[in-house]
Amino acid sequence: MWKTWRLLSLLLLVTLTLSGCGEPFVSTLRPAGEVAEDQFYLMVLSTFIMVVVVIVVMAIFTYVLVKFRRKKSGDEALPKQVEGNKKLEILWTVIPIILLLILGVPTVTHVFGQADTKVMDKEKRNPEDALVVNVRANLYWWEFEYPDYGIVTSQELIVPTDEKVYFQLKASDVKHSFWIPSAGGKMDTNTENENRFFLMFDSKKSAEAGEYFYGKCAELCGPSHALMDFKVKPMPKKEFQDWVKSMENYEQSTASATAGQGKELFKEKNCLSCHAVTPKDERPEQARTGPNLATFGERSKIAGVKDFNDENLHAWIKDPESIKPGNKMTGSYGELKDDEIQALAEYLKGLKTE
Structure with missing residues (x-):
């Protein structure tokens, strides 16, 4: 028995230690943009509600356990029965409804807000106002196309900070999933249809993160699924425009x-x-x-x-x-x-x- 407890304690310690490992800004708990912050807020709100419910239930359970325990041997007396009490019935029906509304209203609001990609459908879209990036997932690499500029890159995504970047997602072989943990939740890339969403990259958080954010494939897609990573380099709008110009005037060179x-x-x-x-x-x-x-x-x-x-x-x-x-x-x-x-x-x- 003692050996079992020692093993469980060791596993708990290892789990606690590993939970602190990982690259910087590969965590949803360190939001670095408006979308990620909204999702983090909803996660905190739902966790808070669940913790409060657990605490209240455990408190009631402990109270009942102590209050109505058998006082002495042979005591067969039953406590007062409250079955069918209308006040209690109403109370434990209304409280969950209120909690669901507190969680449901902001969740629905944020979900519909983050699904608003109508600007991508405009025939004469101004790329200065709405940057669109076509993302194509492949075994096991990523392609990023900037259709308004005629630029195609791979493996490293360049984006401006403090503005919405709209993504159009597709896969060329099997299902993958596009995920930048610190910028927002994942979305699948399918072979049969295109998914759309937008993200924002906060300039201050980008400076704290260093040169890159980390992106990953979040859908098991083959033997190198865990290695299907990409980097995201956010930069101020002016620097992004300079990068676009450098890519438009790109020339090969052979230095030796x-x-x-x-x-x-x-x-x-x-x-x-x-x-x-x-x-x-x-x-x-x-x-x-x-x-x-x-x-x-x-x-x-x-x-x-x-x-x-x-x-x-x-x-x-x-x-x-x-x-x-x-x-x-x-x-x-x-x-x-x-x-x-x-x-x-x-x-x-x-x-x-x-």
């Missing part, structure tokens, strides 16, 4: 002879059949079978999960399966020699807007 060799190898291995290397990718979405690599050299992660450095980049090019099982690039170009991997890595690192 090795990078030039990598560029030629990139063509020889037919990588361009899947990967675009310019943000102005006018191919239909069905033809975009691999992540857009236009700003690959500026990313913070390799394959969305590994730190950006030479070692991880070489490992990803050499054996993608070892890093992200089930990805579509595995085995697509055959074995590469070390000097070829080096050349490709130099070329990819040079893909920048600068």
